[in-house]
Amino acid sequence: MIKLTFKKDELLKALDYCSSSIEKKHPMVILTSILFNFSEKECTLNATNLETTVIAKVHLEDAVPEGKIAVPARSIHDICRLSRAEVIVFNYDESSNVLDIKADKSEYKVPCFDSADFPAVSDTSKEYKPVKINKLISFYKKVQFSMSDNYISKAYSGVLIIKVKNDDGTETVDMVTTDIHRLSVLMLKNLDLDITEFDTGIVIPGKNFTEIAKIFADTEDAFVAIDDEKIFIKKDDVIFISRLFKNEFPKHRPIIGTYETLNNKEFAVVNRKELIEAIKRVIVLNSEEKIWPSKYVFNENVLKMTANSNSGGNSSDEIIIEKGFSTERGVAVNAKYFIEVISIIDDNNVNIIVEEAANKAMTIKEENDDYLYVHMIMPLRI
Numbered sequence: 234m235i236k237l238t239f240k241k242d243e244l245l246k247a248l249d250y251c252s253s254s255i256e257k258k259h260p261m262v263i264l265t266s267i268l269f270n271f272s273e274k275e276c277t278l279n280a281t282n283l284e285t286t287v288i289a290k291v292h293l294e295d296a297v298p299e300g301k302i303a304v305p306a307r308s309i310h311d312i313c314r315l316s317r318a319e320v321i322v323f324n325y326d327e328s329s330n331v332l333d334i335k336a337d338k339s340e341y342k343v344p345c346f347d348s349a350d351f352p353a354v355s356d357t358s359k360e361y362k363p364v365k366i367n368k369l370i371s372f373y374k375k376v377q378f379s380m381s382d383n384y385i386s387k388a389y390s391g392v393l394i395i396k397v398k399n400d401d402g403t404e405t406v407d408m409v410t411t412d413i414h415r416l417s418v419l420m421l422k423n424l425d426l427d428i429t430e431f432d433t434g435i436v437i438p439g440k441n442f443t444e445i446a447k448i449f450a451d452t453e454d455a456f457v458a459i460d461d462e463k464i465f466i467k468k469d470d471v472i473f474i475s476r477l478f479k480n481e482f483p484k485h486r487p488i489i490g491t492y493e494t495l496n497n498k499e500f501a502v503v504n505r506k507e508l509i510e511a512i513k514r515v516i517v518l519n520s521e522e523k524i525w526p527s528k529y530v531f532n533e534n535v536l537k538m539t540a541n542s543n544s545g546g547n548s549s550d551e552i553i554i555e556k557g558f559s560t561e562r563g564v565a566v567n568a569k570y571f572i573e574v575i576s577i578i579d580d581n582n583v584n585i586i587v588e589e590a591a592n593k594a595m596t597i598k599e600e601n602d603d604y605l606y607v608h609m610i611m612p613l614r615i
Contacts, residue, residue, distance in 0.1 A: 272299040
């Protein structure tokens, strides 16, 4: 009989980390478990779905011999989450492979899996280097919404992170997403990534980046290594491992243009709140449709909006804007895409570039000391 004694709060924290890599249902039932790997006064929890892996360390109250237990993940997480106890005690019978759990007045007998069936946990010999992970996480919202759904285009269902040398010799770290109909590029000005793989770019699956954002939400500095098409991210007591997609992204800088080109383009300035409300008014008849085709015509300090619905109806609206173009310009785009991007702009005003030539993309631009953000929406023909 092996006895493991945990502080409930520490164990629950580790289980929460592991939850992102647990499969509720899977042909390999072992993937619905968490591997408790223990020795002396340390226990490592391993969870994997073969796409991501979490390794979380927990302190044991008493020293124990080396061993492993594959515990059903949902059972142990629910037991720990609902318990009133401050201490959770495991008594494991190796001969029967049954785990007896005591938590205050509650007792449970949990049949376990064969720990020998648990997949080998990935490791790396590469050097971990410090990264300001909080910067990548905090700005992820500006590109998250424009990546492709996995079932439509797997190659574009992630976020590209790549170091780019600018024309003036400075370097930025670009975060890029696209679903072909739109392109988001966030150029981080003050982030150092001293890892060679970022020179050619890595693509982290979107759902995995979302889990990174949860696990490292309160972390300023994490340590990162990239090896064998996987990214390893660690902080004090947890390591998150994600597989990477092959970088098949188009060259985004030639598409959006150089920094100088963007700065030299004429742009309109529109109050963000007023614009969102006006777009919502004009697409009322389209709100149940998959695509919200709408047209935007800028004429001096007036922005006129029109939309047609599949039922044959139409609508129009107009607002006064802060700054217009020197000539009348118009573009038709999916209003759903337009609302999504201006909703994540931090400024009170939105800078919008509409080309004089017809059937060119609409570009939204935002810049401050930390980043330059460029979002392009492909035009519609209406």
